[in-house]
Every structure is written in structure tokens, then in C-alpha cells.
Amino acid sequence: MQLNRRLFMGGAAAGAAAASLAAPMAHASNHGKPKVVVIGGGAGGATAARYIAKDSKGEIDVTLVEPTRSYYTCFFSNLYLAGFRKLSSIAHSYGKLASDFGVNVVHDWAVGIDRAARTVTLAGGATLPYDRLILSPGIDFVDGTVEGWDVTQQNKMPHAYKAGSQSELLKAQIEAMPEGGTFAMVAPPNPFRCPPGPYERISMVAHILKAKNPTAKIIIADPKDKFSKMALFQEGWGDLYSGMIDWIGSDFGGGNVSVNPDEMALTIDGEKTKVDVCNVIPAMKAGRICEIAGITDGNWAPVNPHTMQSRVDENIHVLGDASQQGDMPKSGFAANSQAKVAAMAVRAALTGSKLFPAKFTNTCWSLIDTDNGVKVGASYEATDEKIAKVDGFISQTGEDSELRKATYEESIGWYAGITADMFG
Structure with a gap:
């Protein structure tokens, strides 16, 4: 209808x-x-x-x-x-x-x-x-749910889960990524606002990177073992953005995460990765x-x-x-x-x-x-x-x-x- x-x-x-x-x-x-x-x-x-x-x-x-x-x-x-x-x-x-x-x-x-x-x-x-x-x-946001991040760091690692200036900031950061750079997201635990929202966001980031920065990579650190519309999103990511998106769920350490905004680094299950943009969506x-x-x-x-x-x-x-x-x-x-x-x-x-x-x-x-x-x-x-x-x-x-x-x-x-x- x-x-x-x-x-x-x-x-x-x-x-x-x-x-x-x-x-x-x-x-x-x-x-x-x-x-x-x-x-x-x-x-x-x-x-x-x-x-x-x-x-x-x-x-x-x-x-x-x-x-x-x-x-x-x-x-x-x-x-x-x-x-x-x-x-x-x-x-x-x-x-x-x-x-x-x-x-x-x-x-x-x-x-x-x-x-x-x-x-x-x-x-x-x-x-x-x-x-x-x-x-x-x-x-x-619940304080302390992502080690190394609190709202005072939202200009370095935006959440963009309250729309407006945070949305503008995240968009500018994505567009300024170097060729072949890395976009990272720390996804939230349940329950949270708009269950498909983080994964639609990944799709939209992939859409713009595919057009402007096709060798860029996307990492998702997720404390959950499944998410809303999972089969639909993963089908789309495989068909449209093959090789670009790496989803790391709870079985592979997606819930064991810390960030360092000053170094622009993300650590997943003890493995540290330098990133160019980090979208932290806390509990x-x-x-x-x-x-x-x-x-x-x-x-x-x-x-x-x-x-x-x-x-x-x-x-x-x-x-x-x-x-x-x-x-x-x-x-x-x-x-x-x-x-x-x-x-x-x-x-x-x-x-x-x-x-x-x-x-x-x-x-x-x-x-x-x-x-x-x-x-x-x-x-x-x-x-x-x-x-x-x-x-x-x-x-x-x-x-x-x-x-x-x-x-x-x-x-x-x-x-x-x-x-x-x-x-x-």
C-alpha cells in the first residue's frame, strides 16, 4: 500500500x-x-x-x-x-x-x-x-559502554544518532577519507533506537565510497550475533559492495571493543587497527x-x-x-x-x-x-x-x-x- x-x-x-x-x-x-x-x-x-x-x-x-x-x-x-x-x-x-x-x-x-x-x-x-x-x-547514551569513548569525544568519533550537526560532521569525515581508507562502526547493543539504522548507515556509507573511494574498507564491530533485516542487508552488501564490508559479530570479538580517539584507532578482541573515520554508537x-x-x-x-x-x-x-x-x-x-x-x-x-x-x-x-x-x-x-x-x-x-x-x-x-x- x-x-x-x-x-x-x-x-x-x-x-x-x-x-x-x-x-x-x-x-x-x-x-x-x-x-x-x-x-x-x-x-x-x-x-x-x-x-x-x-x-x-x-x-x-x-x-x-x-x-x-x-x-x-x-x-x-x-x-x-x-x-x-x-x-x-x-x-x-x-x-x-x-x-x-x-x-x-x-x-x-x-x-x-x-x-x-x-x-x-x-x-x-x-x-x-x-x-x-x-x-x-x-x-x-550510557556512559562507559565503549571503552575510550564518551560524549566529549563525539567530534572526533561521532555517533550521529541524534541528527543535525552530528550528521553533517560524519558526512564531512566520510567525504574526506583518503583513498583506500577505512571507515569503522561500533554498533550498539540491544535495545536501541531504530534497529535497522546502523546497517542502513553502513549501506549508505558503502554507496558513497563505491562511487568516490572504491578501494576503501568498512569494518563493523558488533556486540550482537544478529541484527534487524540481517539477511537482506548481507545479501545487498554481497551483491553491491563485494569485498568492502567486514561485519565482526559477537562470535568473533565484536563485543570486545575499545577506541582511542586521539590515535583514531579501534581495537577488536585485542587487535588494534588504525582507521580514518570511526562512528561510535554506544548503548x-x-x-x-x-x-x-x-x-x-x-x-x-x-x-x-x-x-x-x-x-x-x-x-x-x-x-x-x-x-x-x-x-x-x-x-x-x-x-x-x-x-x-x-x-x-x-x-x-x-x-x-x-x-x-x-x-x-x-x-x-x-x-x-x-x-x-x-x-x-x-x-x-x-x-x-x-x-x-x-x-x-x-x-x-x-x-x-x-x-x-x-x-x-x-x-x-x-x-x-x-x-x-x-x-x-
């Missing part, structure tokens, strides 16, 4: 059956409209803010807190690395959320949450009261604000799958990468799907609107080469224990070029649809 803006935006409540009418709660401020604060303006937060504001028809005050004025999507950022997209094409502003939907967009950092008082403190000194709080801060955890709020299990924030409410605090909902929810991957599509469920639950709690059973969907597309797209996806439902996978699909090895091209074109339609759904 070709995904477009109309179909994507119309899917918010598709297939849901009517449930009971929820009674609105008392407001924290005891007067005026109920207040919702959303922290994080990505696929989860922007979508939730927009849907709550749009569907409540002015009955709820919605504030979105996001430090950046231009949001760069991590999805499709790999295509920028290979020259299939311009950086400007993955950059989005929040103007329409404010002008068309009445969302109060605040460009600042959230630095404190008082759950008892139900307030958010901003770096600029302001305090925002809330009746419901939605956290969608994305990911941060991940929920964005810092979840830790500040005290709602994590150490790395992630457990949620009630029916509403995306925190298991620790029912007045807080957690979306996307930061949540510990069950079977869904950490992806932009997943965050957007979860945001619609949370938005419906928030409106039901605050205005008494109908609450429908939670349904979720996800698809992750990846590009292996020009017009060579593959995908994996599933549908999900909420159980008391977790978001549970109902059924799924995946591209097959050996598909013809027309099908692969159609899959890539489908991803282009999806990108247009989801970004319109997020930002209006």
Missing part, C-alpha cells in the same frame, strides 16, 4: 471499537482549562501535542517544550549521508503547531520535574504547571529528563501499554524511544503511533471524551542502494503486560528491482505523511 499524507493522518483511530466514557479529572490549578505539558518535539512529542490540541478543540492548554528550533529527523538522516537527501529536507520547524493548532511552543530545556506539585522547571527559570505530562525525550537509555523525573527502571521508563502512562506516576505518559513498552521497536513510526494512543487517553482523562482500545502499528524502511528499499513492520495491541505483536511482515531476499523501487517510493510517501502528521 502506498502511504500518503491523507492515509497516514486518517489512521489515528482506524479499527478501534468504542469503549466507556471517561470522567474528567480535577485540574491541578483548580481553575481554568486543564494543562498538558509535552517535553520533546520529535515523532512522539510533536504528534501528541498536535493531536491533543487539535482534537480537544481548545478545551486543553498544550505546551510543547523543545530546545531546538529546527528538528532534524533521525529517520532518513542516513540518506543524507549518501547524498539522497539534503539536510534541509529532514529539518522541520514548529511554526504550524503554534499558528494552526494553538500549541504553546517553548524553546528551552526542561531541567526539573516536581511530581507532587505537578510542575516542570525550565533552564530559563520558568515553571510550568501540568495536569498531565508527556515525556518523549528520545535517547541518551542507549531514556532521555535524561526521565531519570530526573524518577520514572525509569535504570535505563528505560516502564509504561502501561493501554495508555502509555508511566508505571510509576499515572499523571505522566512516556512515548517512543524512552519507553519500556514491550514488543515495539524504538522507531519514529512507533513513537508516532504511541503518541496517538496517549493523546486519546489524555483527552479522555481531562475532558471525558471517548477512550478506544489501543492499537499500534510500525514499519521501518531501509535503503541499501539507489531505488533498493526494504522494510519490516508489524501491528500490535495492548495487553496488561506489554504492547504485544499481533502479526508482521518483512521484505524477502531475491526480490526484483521493481518491487525494491516501489518499497523505496513507499518510504518517501511515508516520510511526507509522518512529518505532516507531526508538525502540521
Whole structure:
């Protein structure tokens, strides 16, 4: 099915059956409209803010807190690395959320949450009261998971797993590689944002090196023994980039890795190799604000799958990468799907609107080469224990070029649809 803006935006409540009418709660401020604060303006937060504001028809005050004025999507950022997209094409502003939907967009950092008082403190000194709080801060990195690397080294060995300036830096480093040079990636352990992402990135790096630096080599040090779409990627690498890519999984020491940014060196299972570019993607955890709020299990924030409410605090909902929810991957599509469920639950709690059973969907597309797209996806439902996978699909090895091209074109339609759904 070709995904477009109309179909994507119309899917918010598709297939849901009517449930009971929820009674609105008392407001924290005891007067005026109920207040919702959303922290994080990505696929989860922007979508939730927009849907709550749009569907409540002015009955709820919605504030979105996001430090950046231009949001760069991590999805499709790999295509920028290979020259299939311009950086400007993955950059989005929040103007329409404010002008068309009445969302109060605040460009600042959230630095404190008082759950008892139900307030958010901003770096600029302001305090925002809330009746419901939605956290969608994305990911941060777990310190010490790659020996020799921390975020202070990200300019020498970029992660580029938060798009924008890191993406520009990694692209510049790739293009400056000497003839016959070596690109290395330290892949992350599970769970992490966008399971196919590192391997699509390898494909995109191989694509540009094949054209501009065909004798260059790529090394992947991977702590896992398998990865998302493994057969599809390895088929593509063998057919298109033969002899260029060396994947070193856990059986061959891929998890026993250290780096030396000053020497531009990578050591795998005791064997040291000089490299020209090293893309370090460390282990991940929920964005810092979840830790500040005290709602994590150490790395992630457990949620009630029916509403995306925190298991620790029912007045807080957690979306996307930061949540510990069950079977869904950490992806932009997943965050957007979860945001619609949370938005419906928030409106039901605050205005008494109908609450429908939670349904979720996800698809992750990846590009292996020009017009060579593959995908994996599933549908999900909420159980008391977790978001549970109902059924799924995946591209097959050996598909013809027309099908692969159609899959890539489908991803282009999806990108247009989801970004319109997020930002209006």
C-alpha cells in the first residue's frame, strides 16, 4: 500500500471499537482549562501535542517544550549521508503547531520535574504547571559502554544518532577519507533506537565510497550475533559492495571493543587497527529528563501499554524511544503511533471524551542502494503486560528491482505523511 499524507493522518483511530466514557479529572490549578505539558518535539512529542490540541478543540492548554528550533529527523538522516537527501529536507520547524493548532511552543530545556506539585522547571527559570505530562525525550547514551569513548569525544568519533550537526560532521569525515581508507562502526547493543539504522548507515556509507573511494574498507564491530533485516542487508552488501564490508559479530570479538580517539584507532578482541573515520554508537537509555523525573527502571521508563502512562506516576505518559513498552521497536513510526494512543487517553482523562482500545502499528524502511528499499513492520495491541505483536511482515531476499523501487517510493510517501502528521 502506498502511504500518503491523507492515509497516514486518517489512521489515528482506524479499527478501534468504542469503549466507556471517561470522567474528567480535577485540574491541578483548580481553575481554568486543564494543562498538558509535552517535553520533546520529535515523532512522539510533536504528534501528541498536535493531536491533543487539535482534537480537544481548545478545551486543553498544550505546551510543547523543545530546545531546538529546527528538528532534524533521525529517520532518513542516513540518506543524507549518501547524498539522497539534503539536510534541509529532514529539518522541520514548529511554526504550524503554534499558528494552526494553538500549541504553546517553548524553546528551552526542561531541567526539573516536581511530581507532587505537578510542575516542570525550565533552564530559563520558568515553571510550568501540568495536569498531565508527556515525556518523549528520545535517547541518551550510557556512559562507559565503549571503552575510550564518551560524549566529549563525539567530534572526533561521532555517533550521529541524534541528527543535525552530528550528521553533517560524519558526512564531512566520510567525504574526506583518503583513498583506500577505512571507515569503522561500533554498533550498539540491544535495545536501541531504530534497529535497522546502523546497517542502513553502513549501506549508505558503502554507496558513497563505491562511487568516490572504491578501494576503501568498512569494518563493523558488533556486540550482537544478529541484527534487524540481517539477511537482506548481507545479501545487498554481497551483491553491491563485494569485498568492502567486514561485519565482526559477537562470535568473533565484536563485543570486545575499545577506541582511542586521539590515535583514531579501534581495537577488536585485542587487535588494534588504525582507521580514518570511526562512528561510535554506544548503548542507549531514556532521555535524561526521565531519570530526573524518577520514572525509569535504570535505563528505560516502564509504561502501561493501554495508555502509555508511566508505571510509576499515572499523571505522566512516556512515548517512543524512552519507553519500556514491550514488543515495539524504538522507531519514529512507533513513537508516532504511541503518541496517538496517549493523546486519546489524555483527552479522555481531562475532558471525558471517548477512550478506544489501543492499537499500534510500525514499519521501518531501509535503503541499501539507489531505488533498493526494504522494510519490516508489524501491528500490535495492548495487553496488561506489554504492547504485544499481533502479526508482521518483512521484505524477502531475491526480490526484483521493481518491487525494491516501489518499497523505496513507499518510504518517501511515508516520510511526507509522518512529518505532516507531526508538525502540521
